[in-house]
Amino acid sequence: MILLENVRKNFAEVQALKGVNLKIETGEKVVIIGPSGSGKSQLIRCINGLERPTSGTVKIDDILVTSKKVDHRAIAKKCAMVFQSYNLYPHMTVLKNVTLAPIKVLGIDEDQAEADAYQYLERVGLADKIDKYPSQLSGGQQQRVAIARALNMHPEIMLLDEPTAALDPEMVKEVLDVIKSLAERDMTVVMVTHEMALAREAADRVIFMVNGQIEEQGTPEQVFDHTQNPRMLDFLSKIL
Amino acid sequence: MFAAFKWEAYFEAFPTILMAFTKTIGISLLALVLALILGVIFGLMSVSRSTVLRAINRVYVEMIQNVPLLLQVFVMYAVFPLIGIKLSTFLIGVIAIGIYHGAYISEVVRSGISSIPEGQFEAAKSQGFSYIQTMSLVILPQAISIIMPPLAVQAANLIKNTSIMALVAGGELMYATNSFANSTSYYGPAYVVAAILYFILCFPLSRLALHLEQNRGRRRVKRKEYYNPAMTEFDEDMKNAVAEEGVSTWESSSRG
Numbered sequence: 001m002i003l004l005e006n007v008r009k010n011f012a013e014v015q016a017l018k019g020v021n022l023k024i025e026t027g028e029k030v031v032i033i034g035p036s037g038s039g040k041s042q043l044i045r046c047i048n049g050l051e052r053p054t055s056g057t058v059k060i061d062d063i064l065v066t067s068k069k070v071d072h073r074a075i076a077k078k079c080a081m082v083f084q085s086y087n088l089y090p091h092m093t094v095l096k097n098v099t100l101a102p103i104k105v106l107g108i109d110e111d112q113a114e115a116d117a118y119q120y121l122e123r124v125g126l127a128d129k130i131d132k133y134p135s136q137l138s139g140g141q142q143q144r145v146a147i148a149r150a151l152n153m154h155p156e157i158m159l160l161d162e163p164t165a166a167l168d169p170e171m172v173k174e175v176l177d178v179i180k181s182l183a184e185r186d187m188t189v190v191m192v193t194h195e196m197a198l199a200r201e202a203a204d205r206v207i208f209m210v211n212g213q214i215e216e217q218g219t220p221e222q223v224f225d226h227t228q229n230p231r232m233l234d235f236l237s238k239i240l
Numbered sequence: 241m242f243a244a245f246k247w248e249a250y251f252e253a254f255p256t257i258l259m260a261f262t263k264t265i266g267i268s269l270l271a272l273v274l275a276l277i278l279g280v281i282f283g284l285m286s287v288s289r290s291t292v293l294r295a296i297n298r299v300y301v302e303m304i305q306n307v308p309l310l311l312q313v314f315v316m317y318a319v320f321p322l323i324g325i326k327l328s329t330f331l332i333g334v335i336a337i338g339i340y341h342g343a344y345i346s347e348v349v350r351s352g353i354s355s356i357p358e359g360q361f362e363a364a365k366s367q368g369f370s371y372i373q374t375m376s377l378v379i380l381p382q383a384i385s386i387i388m389p390p391l392a393v394q395a396a397n398l399i400k401n402t403s404i405m406a407l408v409a410g411g412e413l414m415y416a417t418n419s420f421a422n423s424t425s426y427y428g429p430a431y432v433v434a435a436i437l438y439f440i441l442c443f444p445l446s447r448l449a450l451h452l453e454q455n456r457g458r459r460r461v462k463r464k465e466y467y468n469p470a471m472t473e474f475d476e477d478m479k480n481a482v483a484e485e486g487v488s489t490w491e492s493s494s495r496g
Contacts, residue, residue: 050362073368074368075368080366080367083359087362089360089378089382101368101369104377105367106368149367153367
């Protein structure tokens with residue numbers, strides 16, 4: 001379970017998050033939408049401690065993420081992240097990218113980590129690319145490797161920060177298909193995205209953020225089809 | 241100036257010169273090791289989150305870079321004995337030159353690390369790597385190709401700077417050359433050969449720096465080709481322009 005209480009994040013002049021309260025149950029699939037600059041990415045990055053809130057607390061089960069002394073290894077064991085810009089390690093092959101952290105952080109032995117990696121890479125359709133370097137792959141392939149890398153940490157929680165936003169249009173589908181298959185697992189998934197079709201199809205709950213606050217949340221039907229909120233309607237009219 | 245008898249006299253004294261040359265090599269190697277150790281440690285300090293560590297690095301770099309190396313050598317040679325620290329000229333050379341170039345190398349290391357995108361640090365953090373793992377497994381292996389060319393330049397500069405030890409009777413190549421030249425007034429052969437010997441040491445390093453620089457450029461072009469399979473006409477033009485003008489234009493236009 002992920003629990004955010006009164007999370008605020010200030011940058012010099014800007015208040016990126018203005019007191020967000022959020023509880024995400026184990027196994028829940030949550031999609032966060034909203035206009036750019038609404039604090040979506042800040043929010044998801046607070047969950048695994050990439051950003052430290054100015055005030056408020058974030059908890060993953062019994063780990064207090066916002067503690068100064070938090071152990072990032074403990075967070076990484078629960079929670080993996082996929083980035084907009086993939087952030088694969090460019091000096092390593094695909095296989096190395098996917099196995100490095102399981103071996104060095106989780107302490108899984110090399111053979112096991114590679115067997116797992118192979119399985120996940122097969123699932124994302126890239127088992128034939130294990131010896132390639134990230135620079136030899138397309139954006140869509142790189143993002144699928146990044147997803148396999150995250151999966152190979154055997155996380156309970158998967159965070160995806162605009163995973164398709166940097167992709168060329170023709171590559172979005174291959175990544176979305178993989179993400180959809182994640183939703184079928186019992187993992188907790190929190191995703192920031194502009195892919196409304198995916199949100200509608202795969203999310204248990206859609207969270208709409210504006211100006212650093214949660215403006216509206218509910219099931220996809222409630223948020224997309226039955227909302228009366230003028231900001232939500234305005235947003236939907238622009239994006240659909 | 242280059243009369244045959246002068247050369248004859250010079251080659252009679254040549255074993256002494258060669259001994260001094262090996263001393264130059266010795267000082268250079270040990271100073272380079274020291275400079276590398278200091279450079280990596282202080283380079284890492286300069287990108288650390290701790291303000292104290294960053295401040296210590298700044299003081300070191302600014303003090304060393306803004307005071308002449310010769311003065312630093314003189315301080316060790318003339319002032320240190322007054323407070324009870326007596327070092328051989330060989331050790332003074334190793335320490336003073338090592339510390340001096342360590343400051344420059346720490347800047348090289350810092351700029352190499354700073355050139356790695358923030359996303360790499362974030363990916364490593366999100367995967368739970370410790371600070372040391374992040375640096376040794378993810379960041380430094382990528383930074384090394386950026387660090388190497390200026391590092392080779394620093395190594396060549398370091399070798400040339402050992403000549404400063406002549407001014408404190410360092411007994412290395414420049415000193416031996418000078419003392420031969422001054423005692424015989426056969427300046428021509430002495431200085432020509434000394435120049436050749438320094439050149440032999442430094443030229444390969446300069447070539448290496450250039451080679452590494454160009455290699456990096458070439459790899460970058462290659463990577464870009466793979467990166468964007470749906471290459472537009474504009475990219476194609478860029479590639480042709482690069483093929484014609486060399487890699488430097490590409491370097492500046494393809495960063496990030």
